[in-house]
Amino acid sequence: xTYFPEEVVEHIVDFLGSHGDRNxxxxxxxxxxxxxxxxxxxVFVGNCYAIxxxxxxxxxxxxxxxxxxxxxxxxxxxxxxxxxxxxxxPWIEAAARGCPGLEELRLKRMVVTDDDLELLARxxxxxxxxxxxxxxxxSTDGLAAIATYCRGLRELDLQENEVEDHGRQWLSCFPDSxxxxxxxxxxxxxxxxxxxxxxxxVARCPNxxxxxxxxxxxxxxxxxxxxxxxxxxxxxxxSFTIDNxxxxxxxxxxxxxxxxxxxxxxxxxxxSPFCLQAVYPICTNLTVLNLSYAPAIQSADLTKLIGxxxxxxxxxxxxxIGDKGLVVVASTCKxxxxxxxxxxxIYGTGITAVTEEGLVAISSGCPNLNSLLYFxxxxxxxxxxxxxxxxxxxxxxxxxxxxxxxxxxxxxxxLDEGFGAIVRSCKNLxxxxxxxLLTDQVFLYIGMYAExxxxxxxxxxxxxxxxxxxxxxxxxxxxxxxxxxxxxxxxALLKDVAKYETMRSLWMSSCDVTLGGCKxxxxxxxxxxxxxxxxxxxTSESKENLSxxxxxxxMYFYRTVAGPRNDAPxxxxxx
Amino acid sequence: xxxxxxxxxxxxxEVPSAAVGGGEEGALNLKATELRLGLPGSESPDRxxxxxxxxxxxxxxxxxxxxxxxSDAIDGAGKWSLASGESxxxxxxxxxxxxxxxxxxxxxxxxxxxxxxxKDAAAKAAGQExxxxxxxxxxxxxxxAMAPAAKAQVVGWxxxxxxxxxxxxxxxxxxxxxADGKQGLGCLYVKVxxxxxxxLRKVDLKIYKNYKELSSALEKMFxxxxxxxxxxxxIPGKDGLSESRLMDLLNGSEYxxxxxxxxxxxxxxxxxxxxxxxxxxxxxxxxxxxxAIGLVYNFLSQLRGPWRNARTGTRHNAMLEKGQMNQIPxx
Numbered sequence: 001x002t003y004f005p006e007e008v009v010e011h012i013v014d015f016l017g018s019h020g021d022r023n024x025x026x027x028x029x030x031x032x033x034x035x036x037x038x039x040x041x042x043v044f045v046g047n048c049y050a051i052x053x054x055x056x057x058x059x060x061x062x063x064x065x066x067x068x069x070x071x072x073x074x075x076x077x078x079x080x081x082x083x084x085x086x087x088x089x090p091w092i093e094a095a096a097r098g099c100p101g102l103e104e105l106r107l108k109r110m111v112v113t114d115d116d117l118e119l120l121a122r123x124x125x126x127x128x129x130x131x132x133x134x135x136x137x138x139s140t141d142g143l144a145a146i147a148t149y150c151r152g153l154r155e156l157d158l159q160e161n162e163v164e165d166h167g168r169q170w171l172s173c174f175p176d177s178x179x180x181x182x183x184x185x186x187x188x189x190x191x192x193x194x195x196x197x198x199x200x201x202v203a204r205c206p207n208x209x210x211x212x213x214x215x216x217x218x219x220x221x222x223x224x225x226x227x228x229x230x231x232x233x234x235x236x237x238x239s240f241t242i243d244n245x246x247x248x249x250x251x252x253x254x255x256x257x258x259x260x261x262x263x264x265x266x267x268x269x270x271x272s273p274f275c276l277q278a279v280y281p282i283c284t285n286l287t288v289l290n291l292s293y294a295p296a297i298q299s300a301d302l303t304k305l306i307g308x309x310x311x312x313x314x315x316x317x318x319x320x321i322g323d324k325g326l327v328v329v330a331s332t333c334k335x336x337x338x339x340x341x342x343x344x345x346i347y348g349t350g351i352t353a354v355t356e357e358g359l360v361a362i363s364s365g366c367p368n369l370n371s372l373l374y375f376x377x378x379x380x381x382x383x384x385x386x387x388x389x390x391x392x393x394x395x396x397x398x399x400x401x402x403x404x405x406x407x408x409x410x411x412x413x414x415l416d417e418g419f420g421a422i423v424r425s426c427k428n429l430x431x432x433x434x435x436x437l438l439t440d441q442v443f444l445y446i447g448m449y450a451e452x453x454x455x456x457x458x459x460x461x462x463x464x465x466x467x468x469x470x471x472x473x474x475x476x477x478x479x480x481x482x483x484x485x486x487x488x489x490x491x492a493l494l495k496d497v498a499k500y501e502t503m504r505s506l507w508m509s510s511c512d513v514t515l516g517g518c519k520x521x522x523x524x525x526x527x528x529x530x531x532x533x534x535x536x537x538x539t540s541e542s543k544e545n546l547s548x549x550x551x552x553x554x555m556y557f558y559r560t561v562a563g564p565r566n567d568a569p570x571x572x573x574x575x
Numbered sequence: 576x577x578x579x580x581x582x583x584x585x586x587x588x589e590v591p592s593a594a595v596g597g598g599e600e601g602a603l604n605l606k607a608t609e610l611r612l613g614l615p616g617s618e619s620p621d622r623x624x625x626x627x628x629x630x631x632x633x634x635x636x637x638x639x640x641x642x643x644x645x646s647d648a649i650d651g652a653g654k655w656s657l658a659s660g661e662s663x664x665x666x667x668x669x670x671x672x673x674x675x676x677x678x679x680x681x682x683x684x685x686x687x688x689x690x691x692x693x694k695d696a697a698a699k700a701a702g703q704e705x706x707x708x709x710x711x712x713x714x715x716x717x718x719x720a721m722a723p724a725a726k727a728q729v730v731g732w733x734x735x736x737x738x739x740x741x742x743x744x745x746x747x748x749x750x751x752x753x754a755d756g757k758q759g760l761g762c763l764y765v766k767v768x769x770x771x772x773x774x775l776r777k778v779d780l781k782i783y784k785n786y787k788e789l790s791s792a793l794e795k796m797f798x799x800x801x802x803x804x805x806x807x808x809x810i811p812g813k814d815g816l817s818e819s820r821l822m823d824l825l826n827g828s829e830y831x832x833x834x835x836x837x838x839x840x841x842x843x844x845x846x847x848x849x850x851x852x853x854x855x856x857x858x859x860x861x862x863x864x865x866x867a868i869g870l871v872y873n874f875l876s877q878l879r880g881p882w883r884n885a886r887t888g889t890r891h892n893a894m895l896e897k898g899q900m901n902q903i904p905x906x
Contacts, residue, residue, distance in 0.1 A: 077731035082774045134738065160738040188738065293742060343733060344743075375733060402733050433734075459732070484731070 009035045019044045038062055045069070046479075046504050048110065049529065050560045053091045057098035064103045065129075066095060070110035072507050072556055073457070074482055076134065079509055079554065081535060083569045088112040088135075096123035104129040104155075111135070117142030121149035129155035139164035140191065147173035155183040157210075165191030172197040176204070183210035187236045187267060190214070195221040203228040212236025215269035219248055226255035234288070235259070237267035240275045249278060257281040266290035266316075273301035283308035290316040292342045303328040313337045318344040319354045319375060326358035330365025338371035343402060353402065356383035363390035371396040379436055380408045384418025388425035397422055398433035404460040404485075407437035414438050420445035423453075433457040443467035447474020455480040465492035472499050482507040490517030497524050505558035516548030518555055522575035529564055530557040530575040744779065763853060769797050769830070769861035780853045786845055793832070797861060834859045 013036055016022050026036040042065040043056060057063070070086025088110045095102050102124045112135045120127070127150050140163065146156060147170055171194050174181075181201070186193065193216050202208060202225050210233060213222070217238025226232070242248050252275075256262070262282050271294040286309050291297060299322045306312070306325075312333040319341050321329075329336070339362060341354055356379045363369065363386065370393045379401055407414055415436040423429060423446050430452055434442060438461035446453065447470035454477055462468065468488040471481070472495065481503065489512035500506065500521075515532070522530040533554035564574040744764040763780040776796050783789040832844040836855040844852070844859070 074731065076736045077734045078737055079731045134736070160736065162738070292739075295743060342739065343735065375735075400733055404729065404732060457734075459734070 006031065006035050010039050013039060041065060043067070047558050047560070048086055048091065049562060049565050050504070050558060052562045053094035054098070055562075057094045061099060062101070063095075063099050064101060065106070066091070066099075066102060066104070067106040067108075068110065069108045072482065072505060073109075073480070074484070074507055074509070075109055079484070080556075081533065081569075081571060084533065084572060085565065085567055085569070086110045087567060088116050092116050092120050092123070096120075100124060101126060103127055104131075106131040106133070107135055108133040109135065111137040112142070113137050114139055114142035114145070118145040118149075121145045124150075126152070128152060129157075131155065131157040131159070132161050133159040134161065136162040139166045140168075140170040140189065141166050143186075144170035144173040147171065147178075148175070151175075151178070152180050153178065154180055156181075157183055157185045158188050159185065161188050163189055165189065168192040168194045171201065174201050179204050180207065181205040182207050183234070184208070185210065185212035185236065187212040187214050189216075192216045199224045199228065205229075208232065210234035210264075213238035213267060215239045215267075219252055219275075223248065223251045223255050226252075226259060230255075230258040231261050232259060233261050234264040235262055235267070236290075237265070237271075238269065240268050240271035240294075242275055249275075252278040253281065260285070262286070264288035266293075268294040268297075270294075271297060273297055276301055276305055279305065280308060284310060287311055288314040292316040292318055292340065294318070295320070295344050299325040307332050309333060311335060314339075316340040316342070318342050320344045321354070321358075323354050323358035323361065326354060327361045327365075330361045330363075333366060335368060336362070336366040337368050339366075339369060340373040341375055342373075343375040353377035356380045359383060360386050360390075363387040367391060368393065370394055373398045373400075375400045375402060377402060378406060378409050379415060379418065380410050381413060381415055381418035381421075382408075382410070384415065385421040388418075388421035392425045393428065394422065394426040395428050396431040397426065397429060398431065398457070399435055400433065401436040404435070405437045406435075414442070416442040416445065420449070423449040427452070429453055431455045434461060435459060437461075439463050440467040440470065443470040447471050450475055452477050454478060456482070458483045458486055460485045462486045462488060465489055465495075468492035469495050472496055478502075479504045480506075483509070483511060485510045487512055489513055490520070493517050494520055494524075497521060500525060500528055500557065501559050503559065505556065507554075507556045508552075509554040511551075513552050513555055514548060515546055515550050515552055518552055519548065519575050521557070527559055527561065528557045529560050530555065531568070532573045532575065533571060534573060535571050741777070744777075765834075765856055765858045767793065767796070767859040767861065770863045772797065778859070780856060783849075785849050786852075790832070793859075793861070831862045831864055832859065833862050 009032060013022065013025055013032075016025065019042075022036055022040060026033045037059055039062070040060045041062065043060050043063050045051065045056060045066070045068045048068050048070045056066075068088070068091055070088075071080050071084060074080060075084070086109060088107055092105075095105075096119055100123065103126050105120065105127075112132060117138055120130070122145075130146060130150075130153075138161075143156075143163075146153070168191060174197075178201070182205075184201075193214060195217055198213075198217070199221065202211065208229050209231070211225070211229065212234070213225075213236055215238055219238070219240065219242045222238055226235075242252065256278055259282055263285060265279065265282075265286060265288070268276075268291055271291075273296070276297060283305065289306070289309060289312055291302065291305075295318060298320055302317060302321050303325045306315070307328055310332060313335050315329065315333065315336060315338070317325075317340070321341070326341075329339075341358070343353065345353070354374070354376050356376065359374055359376065359379075360383045367390060369391045372394065373396075376399070379399060408418070415434075416439055419434055419438070419442050423432070429450055432446070432450065432453055432455070434457070440463045443462060443466075446456065453475045456471065456475070456478065458481075465488055467486070468483070469492050471478070472492075484507075488508065493508075493513050494517060518530050518532055522528065532552050533556065535553065568574060741764070764777045765780060766775050766777050768775045778789070778792060778796070780789070783792065833841050834844050834852070834856045835858045836842050837857060841860070847855075
């Protein structure tokens with residue numbers, strides 16, 4: 001065996017971008033483990049309970065960037081009780097003790113408190129970037145701490161968090177000496193923000209590229225900001241309402257006209273159709289457009305705008321765009337890669353929804369489409385087959401037919417064949433969400449063809465245990481499986497338990513899995529934390545009275561080397 | 576649910592005990608309404624059907640019989656939670672609070688609160704007390720009256736992030752006039768908190784047409800208290816506080832539905848016409864009866880609105896006449 005000095009190994013390993021590759025390197029031998037360990041700068045923890053924070057910090061002392069994810073994905077849809085867990089505190093504390101050189105922290109679906117943010121702000125002198133996605137538990141006081149103590153902060157990116165509003169002064173906490181901001185996103189804040197402090201901040205940060213405002217920022221303020229920062233690349237507008245033909249409107253058009261670097265637009269809270277016209281000057285440069293929070297814009301105005309966006313790669317809209325609007329998208333946006341169509345009427349009366357026609361049009365116009373999230377009123381097998389043929393490059397395909405278990409309206413058949421066509425054609429499919437009427441057959445197809453599938457979401461589908469078994473047998477790269485309201489039970493769960501150590505997690509709610517089945521699983525697999533979320537049950541006495549035959553409301557298990565967690569609330573029972 | 580009674584805004588009118596649920600066993604039908612622990616699918620003996628505790632708006636139902644449930648419930652240590660139904664018709668009340676049976680028989684359930692409570696509740700709930708959290712063993716069975724059947728709602732479906740739902744709800748289209756006949760987004764989400772519960776919920780008031788529907792939905796969401804029911808026009812009927820009623824309130828064994836109006840004042844739900852209520856309601860709070868006494872008292876002493884003056888004045892006098900005012904301690 002040729003001898004490689006460690007420096008050479010390290011040099012080679014530095015070229016490895018992905019965490020998976022690095023992880024593989026570290027398992028080759030002790031020497032390589034050490035090399036990776038000391039040279040790893042960016043650490044990704046997909047499940048905060050899979051490993052203890054202290055272990056991560058000890059293993060990677062030179063870590064500069066840490067990403068941690070907490071709650072299971074279905075927490076987004078309120079299927080996970082509020083205090084289930086996912087606390088950032090132990091992570092921040094461990095990093096503060098062991099990794100003071102940390103520069104970047106990214107948290108998703110975790111509970112972050114103001115104390116955590118203050119500890120973060122005070123513990124890392126080189127801290128540069130904080131990204132919080134779908135987190136909760138903190139307020140603007142925590143943001144004030146970040147602004148105050150993080151000298152040299154480059155990025156503060158708050159995406160869709162629940163932030164308690166304790167006043168507008170947090171923004172003023174950025175000291176006058178703070179000139180390093182590159183990206184600031186506070187779009188999710190519900191309260192007022194000090195607009196003049198913001199304008200001053202923008203004025204003194206020459207490198208500012210991304211700025212996403214919340215709805216409290218008026219157009220007048222936006223004008224001033226754009227005047228100071230015409231070099232913005234990514235803008236989220238604040239509230240976007242102005243009077244017709246007013247001076248403000250003309251200034252706005254001029255301001256946009258000067259933003260030659262602008263590539264990405266979002267926000268548009270309260271946008272009216274008239275205002276949207278102010279954006280026309282820069283449409284031809286846009287690659288990203290998010291209009292999904294602008295319910296007042298109807299299809300005609302949407303298409304007028306989008307009709308100018310030839311270079312668009314990513315588009316998020318509401319379904320009021322309609323099938324006809326999607327035809328316009330298809331004929332204009334030839335470089336489209338990602339499309340998300342959200343329902344504007346959440347309770348689904350179907351009036352303005354899109355159907356399979358819109359999707360087919362998109363697929364024929366946009367062959368580079370690789371990521372789709374599509375909420376629609378109905379879908380047909382024939383449409384899905386056409387889409388599969390037109391767009392073989394899908395890596396993410398999420399289809400949500402608003403009414404559960406809805407069959408193909410033309411043939412009245414389940415949508416097995418349609419989804420089967422998708423998985424057969426899209427060889428690089430990594431993420432799939434299915435909906436509509438589906439039998440076990442679709443899972444047979446998924447198991448057979450979706451070789452690279454990593455995440456699968458299933459709801460109201462399948463006939464029997466066979467469905468789940470097909471998936472577990474077939475999808476070798478499956479990492480996350482989430483199932484709700486399907487007739488899968490213990491037999492499927494226990495068929496191949498060894499598989500679960502190759503996966504990050506599995507969620508099953510409202511299925512046919514029983515307590516006995518979960519216990520059996522936990523007994524066979526000591527390195528899985530099998531959690532039963534049972535909101536009825538708080539006391540241990542009653543746990544003894546439970547029959548193994550009882551069905552379990554919600555089960556979530558994940559592989560871990562950390563053992564059962566010690567912060568689980570009463571209603572979470574780790575078997 | 577028991578038949579609606581005439582609305583008494585304080586809710587302290589005498590109510591025939593038979594009208595309270597489970598009448599054949601007498602007014603104190605504690606057995607049938609006793610809350611017990613149980614996993615989904617567990618059969619509680621002696622329970623004919625899963626009696627949902629009626630949540631009715633003040634004032635009806637404040638009789639001793641209506642104590643069913645939550646004094647027992649309060650005893651139960653443990654988390655605030657909602658039970659699932661039996662396995663055959665698995666009705667889930669997750670945080671979403673909606674009803675559904677698996678395999679696609681979405682059942683019209685409590686409402687707009689679905690899907691919105693979660694993240695929003697978090698910050699608030701952090702500060703809330705968890706002691707005395709109510710444990711609910713009663714489950715919601717098929718025999719229950721359906722909430723507005725127009726929209727079948729399933730917990731967590733469609734799979735839209737609660738952030739998006741909340742945002743769209745609180746920033747509805749301001750230019751609805753421009754949008755010809757566009758539906759949806761005429762919604763009015765208000766937070767609903769319950770004393771002792773660790774998290775809040777949200778309901779869309781626009782889904783309901785009257786207090787009865789709202790109460791039925793809230794009942795499903797927080798199914799452990801009884802609040803009086805009001806008439807269709809929301810105007811209280813009977814005057815007068817009965818002594819037993821007052822004592823029940825004082826015992827703190829009852830809950831009262833209140834709301835915060837545009838002026839920031841806390842009002843008893845059920846007084847004003849429904850439309851006026853939805854226009855002015857900013858948030859809802861299910862208060863403990865003992866706390867509500869103070870509210871009632873405040874209410875009596877602060878005359879608001881012309882339509883209240885006359886009634887309050889009358890009531891005020893009535894109470895004085897009955898010599899009962901002195902018995903009400905000011906909390």
